[in-house]
Every structure is written in C-alpha cells, then in structure tokens.
Amino acid sequence: MKKGVAALFVVVVMAALAHETVAVTCNPMELMPCFGPITTGAAPTTQCCTNLKAQQPCFCQYKNDPQFKDYIDSANAKKLAATCKVTIPTDC
Template sequence: MKKGVAAALFVVVVMAALAHETVAVTCTATELISCLGPITTGEAPSAECCAKLKEQQPCFCQYINNPQYKPYFDSPNAKKLADACKVTIPTNC
C-alpha cells in the first residue's frame, strides 16, 4: 500500500512541475499582422488575431518601448482590441 501512495505522490509532483513549466515566447512583432486591421480601423478582431495577441502578450512591454511599435499600442483602437481579445496592455513598462 505504501508503494501505491508513493507512486501516486510522485505522479502528482511530476504533473505539478510540468504544469508550471514556462513556454518561451519569441517576440516577433510580425506575428501580430492579423491585428493590423483592428488596430488601425477598429474592425472586430479575428480569432487568429486574438490568439496571436495572447501568445505575444509577454512581449508587449518590449513592443511598447520600441518607438516603431508604440503608436499601435497608444492608438485609440488598442484598448478596444485588447478588451475584445481579453488581454491586458500594460501601463507600467
């Protein structure tokens, strides 16, 4: 019986470790090209756009601090897009 409990505990620990494993994101602004329409015209975002925003969310500060991309995050449609895709644009980068 003790072996069974130990085995079960081992499985739980391994599963917990895997659940906390972080997946590295490559910050590539061109991954957000499907969001260009919504950010510039205010049109509804596609599922692809929202998926890419969620994937690239750890990169937002890097993009915001880049003068080339900052205007897109400061645009009037940025909050609308973020709300539609349920992502948060950081304000303290």
C-alpha cells in the same frame, strides 16, 4: 512500490511546472492578423485575439520600441484589447 509512486508524482509535478513556464517568443509579426483592427478599428478575427493573447507578455517590449509604440498606444489598439479581453500595461 512506494518509490515508483513517488517517482511518478515527481514527474507529473515537474511536467506541470514546465508547462507553466513556457517562454513566449516575442515576434511582432505574430500580430499581423491584428493589423486591420489596429489601423482601421475593424472587428478582430479569432486568430487576431488568439495571437494577441499569446503575445501579451511582450507588450512592454513593443511599447518601448519606437517602431511599435504608436500602434500599441493607439485608440484602436485599446479598442482591440478590450474586444479581445487583453490588458495593455501602462507601467512599462
């Protein structure tokens, strides 16, 4: 019986660790719901904030891409990040 409990414990712990290490796929198209707020300063939708939070680990990658850098560094992006409670890194 003890072996069964121990095995179950290991499975539960491994499942929890696997959940924590889910990789994020960096896809700037996921931020399309935020296009209006970034370009015009409009209020973000819930979908925008949800996607922004999901893509947060990718911000340095986007910031280092000349195609997206101006959007990430814009005043509207900073306003959007504050509204969605997301931090844009400065040390990339």
